[in-house]
Structure formats: C-alpha cells, structure tokens
Amino acid sequence: MRAPEHVPVMPNEVVEYLQPQAGRTYVDGTIGSGGHSKVILEHSGPDGRIIGLDRDPAQLEVARERLAEYADRVTLVRESYDRIREVLSDLDIENVWGMLIDCGVSRDQLAGRTVGRGRGFSWWGEDEPLEMTYDPDQPTKAADLLNELSERELKALFGRTLRGQEVGRVTRAIVRERRQEPIETTGRFTEILREALGFAGRDPEERIPAAYLALRIAVNDELETLRRGIEAAVDALRTGGRLVVLTFHSLEHGLARQTLRKLEGGPIGPPRLIGGPERDAKVEYLTPKPLFPSESEVENNPAARSARLHAAQRV
Ligand SMILES: C[S@@+](CC[C@H](N)C(=O)[O-])C[C@H]1O[C@@H](n2cnc3c(N)ncnc32)[C@H](O)[C@@H]1O
Incomplete structure (x- = not known):
C-alpha cells in the first residue's frame, strides 16, 4: 500500500464538533487520503457509517486502502461535495448526522504520489504539466x-x-x-x-x-463550490446534525463565515429594517469565532498552520 503522507488537520476538534456516534451515518465530503474518515470511524464503532466523496479517483483509491479494515462501513463515491443531495438520493439515504468539508489539496496530491506523477499543484517540485484539477478528467x-x-x-x-x-x-x-x-x-x-x-x-x-x-x-471553481457545498450540506443534515468545515486561506475563511451566517437566518438586508422580512434559521452557528489549530499541532504539522474550523448544527 502507498502509505499516505497527508496528516489530517485538527482531528480532535473535528471529532469534538461532529460528535460521531455508533449507528449513525456521516459524510466525508473530501475524503482525500481517508485520515479524518478513519478517526470518525474509530469514534462511531461498531456500526457508524461513512459516505466518502472525492473528485479525484486516485484519492478514493488511497482512502479505500487506508480504510480497508472498515470496508463494510464505508461507501466511496467519485463526486463533488456540492452534489451531496444527489449522492444521498442515489443511495436512498434521506439525511445524515454529520458532514465534513476539508478544503483544498492533500499532501499526497501535492507530492504527485497518488497518480504517480505531479499535476502542477506545487511550485517547488519537478517540472510538471500545469493541470491543477482535482478531477483529472476535467x-x-x-x-x-x-x-x-x-x-x-x-x-x-x-x-x-x-x-x-x-x-x-x-x-x-x-x-x-x-x-x-x-x-x-x-x-x-x-x-x-x-x-x-x-x-x-x-x-x-x-x-x-x-x-x-x-x-x-x-x-476548480473552488469558492463557488464551497458556498454551494455548505448550503447543500446543511440541507442534507437531519435536525441536530453537525457540519464541520476546515478552511485554509482568507477567501475560504470569509466565505465559510458569510455562508453560515446567512444560514443562521435573521433580517434580510440591507437595509436591515426593524420588523422587515426575516430569513428562517437553518443552523445554529457554533463557532462565530472559528477555531485555530493548537500550537503543538502546528509544530508537528506545519501544513495545519493556516487552518480554521467552522461548525454549525442543523436546527
Ligand atoms: C485536504 S484534502 C482532504 C484530506 C482528508 N481530510 C484526509 O484527512 O485525508 C482535500 C481533498 O478534497 C478533494 N476535493 C477538492 N475539491 C473537491 C470537491 N469539490 N468535491 C469533492 N472532493 C474535492 C481533493 O481531491 C482532496 O483529495
């Protein structure tokens, strides 16, 4: 097996906010090398399930190998996370208890390990074709x-x-x-x-x-996908279900905050008229101040440095 290099970011905080439990189904919208999924499966034994999505089929293979011991609890789907509603409908699942979106590129993709050659994600490596698509067939x-x-x-x-x-x-x-x-x-x-x-x-x-x-x-149309993905994820959650989003740069941080704030409901503005129209709340925003990785995590995994964790609960 190609041992993955990618180290999952803020795994303890992901578990704290996703609250995985036995018998429940969770979506890993960006399964990558399967690091977070493994932790979620460990915390939802013996029968918690994961639906794992990725646009990169090579990453799905890495995840499949890494999660082999949990094979009967994992369903892998090559799809973009903003299409989670369609994926669940194909699987005949009405809603789920939690969903994780871990934005960006995995260490294994950067290093060109997953498909055996670089696809242009990294500026420091060998000379590579300038592709940069998560889905190699795009x-x-x-x-x-x-x-x-x-x-x-x-x-x-x-x-x-x-x-x-x-x-x-x-x-x-x-x-x-x-x-x-x-x-x-x-x-x-x-x-x-x-x-x-x-x-x-x-x-x-x-x-x-x-x-x-x-x-x-x-x-990869990443920002629009993230906005649509957060909205779709919230619609896919059952009441009390949790969404966790990990973002890595200021455009993602801002977009995740703005989208979750909107889903919190409240006055439709501007102008914010007192007694004006209100949007119904779909979530309780659990982290109006997003969480940072701990110093010790950043020391062990410098790639976690810029991470922010956003969490919300479906109401
Ligand atoms: C940071 S990595 C995830 C790492 C994973 N959490 C782990 O612990 O191994 C992000 C992954 O998301 C995938 N990805 C990017 N955009 C996506 C999208 N719109 N839908 C699904 N997967 C996507 C990438 O191919 C990559 O494998």
Missing part, C-alpha cells in the same frame, strides 16, 4: 486558463490573491509570454512569476504561492 486545465483567458479575465483571476501592482505585472507577463509559446508547465509559469513578482526589492518566492493559489481556485 477538460479545462490550469494551462488553458493561462493561455486562453483575456487580459481582463486574468486580472480578475489573479486579483483574488495578488495585491496592487503584482496583478498587472503578472497578467502582462503572461500575455507577453504566451504570444511566444503557450505556457504549459509549472517550470515556465514559476519562471514568469519570479520575473514579474521580483520588483521594488520584493522577494518573489514569497508571492509565487499566492499566484498558484489563484489559478487553482479558478480552475
């Missing part, structure tokens, strides 16, 4: 966006994570370079970024990850 790859979007669209894409002059410099460099030859690999993209971001005494290496993040978010 036809539009990151390179297609770089080579086909208009300058204006590229500005909007990189404007999500780059700041000030960085946006224009990166966009202009891409448009200039792709005229010579399409940009197809991480090596070439990183070289372009290094040149464009190294100005006014800045260290380009510090900003290259932000440009990669913008491209990954765009090619």
Whole structure:
C-alpha cells in the first residue's frame, strides 16, 4: 500500500464538533487520503457509517486502502461535495448526522504520489504539466486558463490573491509570454512569476504561492463550490446534525463565515429594517469565532498552520 503522507488537520476538534456516534451515518465530503474518515470511524464503532466523496479517483483509491479494515462501513463515491443531495438520493439515504468539508489539496496530491506523477499543484517540485484539477478528467486545465483567458479575465483571476501592482505585472507577463509559446508547465509559469513578482526589492518566492493559489481556485471553481457545498450540506443534515468545515486561506475563511451566517437566518438586508422580512434559521452557528489549530499541532504539522474550523448544527 502507498502509505499516505497527508496528516489530517485538527482531528480532535473535528471529532469534538461532529460528535460521531455508533449507528449513525456521516459524510466525508473530501475524503482525500481517508485520515479524518478513519478517526470518525474509530469514534462511531461498531456500526457508524461513512459516505466518502472525492473528485479525484486516485484519492478514493488511497482512502479505500487506508480504510480497508472498515470496508463494510464505508461507501466511496467519485463526486463533488456540492452534489451531496444527489449522492444521498442515489443511495436512498434521506439525511445524515454529520458532514465534513476539508478544503483544498492533500499532501499526497501535492507530492504527485497518488497518480504517480505531479499535476502542477506545487511550485517547488519537478517540472510538471500545469493541470491543477482535482478531477483529472476535467477538460479545462490550469494551462488553458493561462493561455486562453483575456487580459481582463486574468486580472480578475489573479486579483483574488495578488495585491496592487503584482496583478498587472503578472497578467502582462503572461500575455507577453504566451504570444511566444503557450505556457504549459509549472517550470515556465514559476519562471514568469519570479520575473514579474521580483520588483521594488520584493522577494518573489514569497508571492509565487499566492499566484498558484489563484489559478487553482479558478480552475476548480473552488469558492463557488464551497458556498454551494455548505448550503447543500446543511440541507442534507437531519435536525441536530453537525457540519464541520476546515478552511485554509482568507477567501475560504470569509466565505465559510458569510455562508453560515446567512444560514443562521435573521433580517434580510440591507437595509436591515426593524420588523422587515426575516430569513428562517437553518443552523445554529457554533463557532462565530472559528477555531485555530493548537500550537503543538502546528509544530508537528506545519501544513495545519493556516487552518480554521467552522461548525454549525442543523436546527
Ligand atoms: C485536504 S484534502 C482532504 C484530506 C482528508 N481530510 C484526509 O484527512 O485525508 C482535500 C481533498 O478534497 C478533494 N476535493 C477538492 N475539491 C473537491 C470537491 N469539490 N468535491 C469533492 N472532493 C474535492 C481533493 O481531491 C482532496 O483529495
């Protein structure tokens, strides 16, 4: 078996908020290497169930191997978590006691371990094709966006994570370079970024990850998927069921908060008229201040550093 490298983030807090129990069904919307699912299964023995989703079939294989001892309690489905309602309906399940969404890319995907080759998620590794899609069969790859979007669209894409002059410099460099030859690999993209971001005494290496993040978010439509996914997850929960979301950068943190706040109900605004129309509450927001990983966790797993945990209970 390919032992997974990915270490699940904030596992104790996930269990504390998901409250897994025997006899109940939980959804792991992003099963990845199966780390969180294993912990949930351990806490819901002997007959708690997991429905595990992932867009990456190679990750589903890693999860299948890792969870082999629990095979009769696990159902794996290749699907995006924002389609959880359709998945449950296909499985003839009305609702579930909990769902976890652990955003982003797993360490195993970054290292190119799952499919035996890198798919362009990492800027530091070997020269790789610039794909960056969780679903390897998705036809539009990151390179297609770089080579086909208009300058204006590229500005909007990189404007999500780059700041000030960085946006224009990166966009202009891409448009200039792709005229010579399409940009197809991480090596070439990183070289372009290094040149464009190294100005006014800045260290380009510090900003290259932000440009990669913008491209990954765009090619996988990650923000819209997260918003839809949280709403779908809440609809899939039974009363008293719990949703836990792990986010890793400010765009995700903000979106998770904003979506859960909206689902808490309250006045439909602005303007927030006293006695105006109200939206019914679907959840109680359990973590209006999201949780951080402990210092000792960050020491042992630096990848957990930027994590925030959001939790809500279906009402
Ligand atoms: C951070 S990893 C999850 C790691 C997992 N919690 C563990 O402990 O091993 C995120 C996973 O979500 C998957 N993913 C990304 N977007 C997805 C989506 N929209 N639907 C389902 N899975 C998705 C990725 O392929 C990746 O395997």
